[in-house]
Amino acid sequence: MKEYLQDTNLGLENLNDLYNDTMQAVRLGYWQLDIVNNKLFWSPVVYEIHEVDPSEEVDVEKAIKFYHRDFQDLISEALNKAINDGESWDLELKIVTKTGVPLWVRAIGKAEFENGKAVRLRGLFQDIDWLKTREQELLESQSALKEAEDMAGLGNWKWYVESDKHFWSEGRFKVLGYDADEVAPSFEAAMELVHVEDRPWVEEKVRTAIVNKESYEITYRIITPKGELKVLVDKGDFVESLTYKASYYFGIVRDITKDHLREQKLQESLKSLERSNRELKDFAYVASHDLQEPLRGITSYLQLLEMGYANLFDDEAKMYMDSIINASTRMKKLINDLLTISRLDTANRQAEQVDLNEVLSIVEANLEMSISESGAEISYAELPVVTGDESRMVRLFQNLIGNAIKFRRAGVVPKVEIEWEQVGQKVGFKVSDNGIGIKPDYFDRIFTIFQRLHTREEYEGTGVGLAICKKIVESHGSRIKVESEVGKGSSFIFELDKGM
Template identity: 35%
Template sequence: MPIQAPPQNAPTTESVTPLAKAIFDNAIDGLITIDDQGIIESFNPACEKIFGYEAFEIVGHNIRVLMPEPYHSEHDGYLEHYKTTGKARIIGTSGREVSGQRKDGTIFPLDLSISRFEHDGRQHFCGIIRDISQHKQREKELRDSESRIRSLVTSTVDGLITINASGQIDTFNPACEKIFGYSAAELAGKNIRVLMPEPYHSEHDGYLENYQRTGQAHIIGTSGREVRGRRKDGSEFPMDLSISRYELDDGVYFCGIIRDITKAKAAEDSRQQLMQRLMESNTELERFAYVASHDMQEPIRMVANFSEILVNEYQAQLDADGREFLEIINSSAIRLQDMVHDLLQYARLGRESLSFGEVNLEEQLEHVKINLSELIRDSGVEIYNAPLPVVSGSSVQLLRLLQNLIANAIKYQPANAHPVIRITCDPQDNYWRIAVSDNGIGISSDFVTQVFEPFRRLHTWDAIKGTGLGLAVCRKIVESHDGQIWANSSPGNGSTFYFTLPKTRERPPQ
């Protein structure tokens, strides 16, 4: 409601001493005095700041104007009851929290202390007021923060334990209860050693004392260290532990984040066993492929040679069907001979001991051109290359890699085409990315990832000769050099084969 002008006979503070007036005017807390009718007699500058009124607006008016409901309606009755009975609920008390109402109508929390005094034969009351809005807001923020932290501690899937400087457990969240089998109540105040098997159990207190004396830590401040824990039933298990240190008013505390890695360790052990069995199986398979292909060479060579003799010397004695059958036998034997040769080369990649050194890829490319000179001449292919780097690797294998990719690019060309091959090198942060591009027939996107599989052919042998092992050999060579190989292609638009080689080698080849 609007404030009316104060009556002309409103009391003033002119009679107070200069010291009292100085205190009144400069007090940090709000000071209000009222008479026994609730009429405001004085209103200091701190009150002006708190309520938004200036003193001249409020002096001479009932104190109710500064009160929201229900205090506004009840105040006069309360004051009358006090004067009649002498019973007080607030007067004489210190620091009671109530609500006030500012000039703009906003309601806020305040801390109120009221005392009674007599002057000129009448009762007067002095109120000391402190706006606690910010304090209440900070309390709310603190409660909200504590609530969020409690919710996080309660709901996190990782175990969380806090201990004091003596190693006594202070916090033990539900995830820890599930991990260790203890309830939080069982472990409250107990030493953290109860969760540790030997030798950690015996050494922990000494370690904690040494840390507090010297500041030297082995685990505190580190993340993800694997240690062992002990459950309530006595069983031990592997766990991932991170520990941090923090300080509160009552001392130093340590917080441990715990993750039970029993299943992860079991899965890792199983994976390692599977990998070992797979390696043994691959080794055995490579050995078998090597031995089989090696031992098959001679009988296949005999079949090819004798079928060729039959074709050359005895075909006149055969009818047309016989000559056709003989040609099929001879061509099949030659094809099988090529397959066994390539299979032997593929199997050798897993058996040969690699000698790594500096390899100049530009020099290797020149060797490839010499090796494929007849194919290059007959096809009319043009080969362009950007400067190629010196890398660490096997000169024999990297020569074979380039030779297979270039021969492949020449082979898969449309009829009457003018083949062009471009070789580029793109330096990356830690590796070289080399590309071999052609303008050949291309590969469907459905099959582009399959071309590196052994014996994978996208055309019949009669259409384009080959064994289907050339690109599989390329992949094996690149992987043995810690690189990757892939292709981009589409039908009619040629193909680009990419492979990467590390700029530096941090470990010896496997």
């Protein structure tokens, strides 16, 4: 019997230790107030929550003062109602510990009566600060999510397919044009709004994804309950939850109506621009071509007048005739340059293997007179084979070398050097001269059609040559740029496709 009692006592002690450990772990204590003798009892956990030494005596008045001033009236009222009316309480309140730390607690209590009079209060007291902190973080997170959804015009959703349970965020209701309490979330409620032309294939796409347990992303139109047309992109991801042994779809739907309208307007603008460019190119080509015929007539008649009636003209009349012929010659060059620009835009580029050594031979032959008169020196090592249009390559290098000779410094022999190097699948070129150079302010302007930096009296030309170079290089998928220093010369840099 003695051994039995000892074992029982040991078992109770172990049970008590387990109980205390459990209360300690969940930060849950108990308390009791002897109303008759005004004696307040706190369990060790309650002392610990208040950060008060267990040896310190605490009465009701002192205990109430631990509550935050915003909650002292609330707990006092709860005590009075329990004593006077027998009402129990279960409140979430904030206290300030002895060391000044604010904490959220849960206070539970009820009164015990004898002969119709309250004689004691007892209850539980728990630290729930971590729970309130998590709750606040969750609220802030939900608020941030809602704000983000509003700003981005999107909403999220979850669909447990097997049980057909749906969750829609406030953002999804808003995207679909529903009020949150207007309709119960369901696949049917969403499909009901899909544009009648899109509904069959949208539903088929979703159903197929579900059968195959695949994710999907679709763009479709809806008509909201208020009759507003919207374009949405809806993405659903299949999720297999091992924890809950259930699968579901989680997704995001976004309102892209504004983006869609902008894209439509952009495409319309691009088509309009392409049409305008095409008409402008056609006009430039036709106008340039048609202008040549009357210009040839003017030039021919002027030459006939000069040959047949020269003896009838005085010196002033002859000067006028020469001016007209010179102007006609310049006009012919200008028309030819315009035709060249038009052909670069309208004619297809012939992609062939072009040996630039042969191109330079043609260029030097074409510029033979200019090279001879100026004494120009053109130097280059063995040049590579590139992929391009041979006639355009001739025009490109002829314009660059011709400009180098034209814009030479007085009393200085013009020198032109062509350098190149491999750059991946491209060949980089640098055509340098020792001419008059260009100011940095004009680096972009020189590639614009009809832009001249000098008068015709200083340097002849139409101002189209470098614009043609730019067109040719761009038609070969590259860019041309210039590096220059006034009084020292210029370098034109560009890339071409490497030959096979």
